[in-house]
Amino acid sequence: MAKHPVPKKKTNKSDTKRRYGSFKTKVLKKLTNLLNLASCPDCGSKIPAHRACPDCGKYKGRQVIDKQKKVDKITKIKA
Ligand SMILES: [Zn+2]
Secondary structure, three states, rough: OOOOOOOOOOOHHHHHHHHHHHHHHHHHHHHHHHEEEEOOOOOOOEEEEEOOOOOOOOOOOEEEOOOOOOOOOOOOOOO
């Protein structure tokens, strides 16, 4: 006989899924609390608090990241 604890029955798929499902929601909740997500006052997208918005490039109403300026790709290396 086994001296260590042995499960009497095989854990069915739904029980396993339910257990890991609750774990997933718990972790997600923890992560969202950690990030402290706020909504952007200009465009309304979810952004981390005290950070400039990556979508519209604004922070506290003023433009911080220039979104209109296009960054030219380096295609040739000048020697
Ligand atoms: Zn925004």
